[in-house]
Amino acid sequence: MVIIITGASHTGKTVLSQRMLEKYKYPYISIDHLKMGLIRSGNTELTPMDDDRLTEYLWPIVSEMIKTAIENKQNMIIEGCYVPYDWEKSFSSDYLDDIRFICLAMTDDYIENNFKDITDHASDIENRLDDTDCTVEWLKEENRSFIKGFGDNGGGITLIKDDYEKTIMSILNSVPV
DSSP: EEEEEEESTTSSSSHHHHHHHHOEEEEEEEHHHHHHHHHHHHSSSSSTTTTHHHHHHHHHHHHHHHHHHHHOOOOOEEEEOOOOOGGGGGGGGGHHEEEEEEEEEEEEEHHHHHHHHHHHHTTSSSSSOTTTOOOHHHHHHHHHHHHHHHHHHTTTTEEEOOOOOHHHHHHHOOOOO
16 A cells, blocks of 8 residues: 655644554655755756646656555555645556545644644654744645645545644544555
Protein backbone atom coordinates (compact mmCIF):
# COMPACT_ATOMS: atom_id res chain seq x y z
CA MET A 1 0.00 0.00 0.00
CA VAL A 2 1.07 3.55 -0.73
CA ILE A 3 -0.20 6.39 1.43
CA ILE A 4 -0.09 9.87 -0.07
CA ILE A 5 -0.12 12.66 2.51
CA THR A 6 -0.49 16.18 1.19
CA GLY A 7 -1.83 19.49 2.35
CA ALA A 8 -0.95 23.08 2.93
CA SER A 9 2.19 24.21 4.69
CA HIS A 10 2.30 23.75 8.49
CA THR A 11 -0.61 21.27 8.59
CA GLY A 12 1.47 18.42 10.01
CA LYS A 13 2.15 16.27 6.95
CA THR A 14 5.63 15.37 8.16
CA VAL A 15 4.44 14.74 11.73
CA LEU A 16 1.75 12.36 10.45
CA SER A 17 4.23 10.62 8.15
CA GLN A 18 6.70 10.13 11.00
CA ARG A 19 3.99 8.71 13.25
CA MET A 20 2.85 6.34 10.50
CA LEU A 21 6.43 5.21 10.00
CA GLU A 22 6.67 4.47 13.72
CA LYS A 23 3.29 2.71 13.89
CA TYR A 24 3.20 0.78 10.61
CA LYS A 25 6.93 0.60 9.83
CA TYR A 26 6.28 2.01 6.34
CA PRO A 27 9.14 4.13 5.04
CA TYR A 28 8.27 7.61 3.94
CA ILE A 29 9.65 9.80 1.23
CA SER A 30 9.50 13.56 1.45
CA ILE A 31 8.78 15.23 -1.87
CA ASP A 32 10.63 18.25 -0.44
CA HIS A 33 13.80 16.14 -0.18
CA LEU A 34 13.41 15.03 -3.79
CA LYS A 35 12.84 18.67 -4.81
CA MET A 36 15.92 19.95 -3.03
CA GLY A 37 18.08 17.08 -4.30
CA LEU A 38 17.15 17.90 -7.88
CA ILE A 39 17.62 21.63 -7.34
CA ARG A 40 20.94 21.38 -5.47
CA SER A 41 22.36 18.85 -7.92
CA GLY A 42 21.64 21.17 -10.83
CA ASN A 43 19.20 18.76 -12.49
CA THR A 44 16.61 21.53 -12.79
CA GLU A 45 16.63 25.29 -13.21
CA LEU A 46 13.61 25.55 -10.89
CA THR A 47 13.98 27.11 -7.46
CA PRO A 48 12.21 26.40 -4.16
CA MET A 49 9.95 29.38 -4.94
CA ASP A 50 8.51 27.83 -8.14
CA ASP A 51 5.68 25.95 -6.40
CA ASP A 52 3.28 25.44 -9.32
CA ARG A 53 6.04 24.53 -11.74
CA LEU A 54 7.59 22.20 -9.15
CA THR A 55 4.34 20.23 -8.92
CA GLU A 56 4.32 19.79 -12.71
CA TYR A 57 8.01 18.80 -12.67
CA LEU A 58 8.01 16.48 -9.63
CA TRP A 59 4.66 14.69 -9.94
CA PRO A 60 5.58 12.56 -13.01
CA ILE A 61 8.60 11.29 -11.07
CA VAL A 62 6.66 10.72 -7.83
CA SER A 63 3.74 8.99 -9.56
CA GLU A 64 6.11 6.54 -11.26
CA MET A 65 7.77 5.85 -7.90
CA ILE A 66 4.32 5.05 -6.51
CA LYS A 67 3.58 2.67 -9.39
CA THR A 68 6.91 0.92 -8.86
CA ALA A 69 6.23 0.46 -5.15
CA ILE A 70 2.78 -1.00 -5.87
CA GLU A 71 4.12 -3.31 -8.59
CA ASN A 72 6.81 -4.50 -6.18
CA LYS A 73 4.21 -4.95 -3.42
CA GLN A 74 6.08 -2.51 -1.20
CA ASN A 75 4.53 -0.17 1.34
CA MET A 76 5.47 3.47 1.22
CA ILE A 77 4.33 6.87 2.45
CA ILE A 78 4.76 9.83 0.10
CA GLU A 79 4.59 13.16 1.90
CA GLY A 80 4.58 16.67 0.52
CA CYS A 81 2.63 19.53 -0.94
CA TYR A 82 3.60 18.88 -4.58
CA VAL A 83 0.62 16.67 -5.40
CA PRO A 84 -1.67 17.91 -8.18
CA TYR A 85 -5.35 18.30 -7.42
CA ASP A 86 -6.16 15.75 -10.14
CA TRP A 87 -3.51 13.25 -8.95
CA GLU A 88 -5.84 10.27 -9.50
CA LYS A 89 -5.62 10.72 -13.28
CA SER A 90 -2.03 9.45 -13.08
CA PHE A 91 -3.18 5.95 -12.11
CA SER A 92 -5.40 3.19 -13.44
CA SER A 93 -7.95 1.65 -11.08
CA ASP A 94 -5.57 -1.25 -10.38
CA TYR A 95 -3.09 1.19 -8.85
CA LEU A 96 -5.75 3.28 -7.12
CA ASP A 97 -6.89 0.21 -5.18
CA ASP A 98 -3.51 0.24 -3.42
CA ILE A 99 -3.33 3.97 -2.69
CA ARG A 100 -4.70 5.78 0.35
CA PHE A 101 -4.94 9.55 0.03
CA ILE A 102 -4.87 12.04 2.90
CA CYS A 103 -5.06 15.80 2.47
CA LEU A 104 -4.64 17.92 5.61
CA ALA A 105 -6.07 21.42 5.79
CA MET A 106 -6.87 23.85 8.59
CA THR A 107 -9.97 25.98 8.86
CA ASP A 108 -9.67 29.76 9.08
CA ASP A 109 -10.94 29.66 12.68
CA TYR A 110 -8.38 27.04 13.65
CA ILE A 111 -5.55 29.12 12.18
CA GLU A 112 -6.75 32.30 13.89
CA ASN A 113 -7.21 30.61 17.27
CA ASN A 114 -4.03 28.49 17.16
CA PHE A 115 -1.47 30.45 15.15
CA LYS A 116 1.10 30.55 17.95
CA ASP A 117 0.83 26.76 18.46
CA ILE A 118 1.14 26.22 14.71
CA THR A 119 4.34 28.24 14.48
CA ASP A 120 5.71 26.86 17.76
CA HIS A 121 5.44 23.33 16.33
CA ALA A 122 6.66 24.16 12.82
CA SER A 123 10.03 22.51 13.48
CA ASP A 124 8.86 19.44 15.42
CA ILE A 125 10.21 17.02 12.79
CA GLU A 126 12.17 19.20 10.41
CA ASN A 127 14.19 22.32 11.12
CA ARG A 128 12.65 25.25 9.26
CA LEU A 129 15.51 27.62 8.57
CA ASP A 130 13.36 30.65 7.75
CA ASP A 131 9.69 30.77 8.63
CA THR A 132 9.22 34.53 8.43
CA ASP A 133 6.77 34.25 5.52
CA CYS A 134 4.33 32.33 7.72
CA THR A 135 1.53 34.68 8.69
CA VAL A 136 -2.09 34.10 9.64
CA GLU A 137 -3.30 35.44 6.29
CA TRP A 138 -0.76 33.42 4.28
CA LEU A 139 -1.73 30.19 6.07
CA LYS A 140 -5.41 30.88 5.53
CA GLU A 141 -4.83 31.50 1.84
CA GLU A 142 -2.72 28.33 1.46
CA ASN A 143 -5.29 26.17 3.26
CA ARG A 144 -8.20 27.63 1.30
CA SER A 145 -6.34 26.81 -1.90
CA PHE A 146 -5.90 23.15 -0.93
CA ILE A 147 -9.50 22.86 0.29
CA LYS A 148 -10.86 24.29 -2.96
CA GLY A 149 -8.41 22.49 -5.28
CA PHE A 150 -8.83 19.02 -3.85
CA GLY A 151 -12.51 19.62 -3.03
CA ASP A 152 -13.27 20.56 -6.63
CA ASN A 153 -11.56 17.35 -7.76
CA GLY A 154 -13.41 15.09 -5.33
CA GLY A 155 -10.43 14.51 -3.06
CA GLY A 156 -10.99 13.69 0.57
CA ILE A 157 -9.87 16.51 2.82
CA THR A 158 -9.31 16.11 6.53
CA LEU A 159 -10.12 19.45 8.10
CA ILE A 160 -8.32 20.42 11.27
CA LYS A 161 -11.05 22.40 13.03
CA ASP A 162 -10.38 22.38 16.73
CA ASP A 163 -8.17 19.65 18.19
CA TYR A 164 -5.06 19.02 16.10
CA GLU A 165 -3.81 16.02 18.08
CA LYS A 166 -7.23 14.36 18.08
CA THR A 167 -7.49 14.82 14.28
CA ILE A 168 -4.02 13.34 13.66
CA MET A 169 -4.70 10.39 16.00
CA SER A 170 -8.02 9.76 14.24
CA ILE A 171 -6.24 9.54 10.89
CA LEU A 172 -3.46 7.43 12.32
CA ASN A 173 -5.93 4.92 13.76
CA SER A 174 -8.23 4.77 10.74
CA VAL A 175 -5.81 4.10 7.89
CA PRO A 176 -6.53 0.57 6.64
CA VAL A 177 -3.26 -1.28 6.28
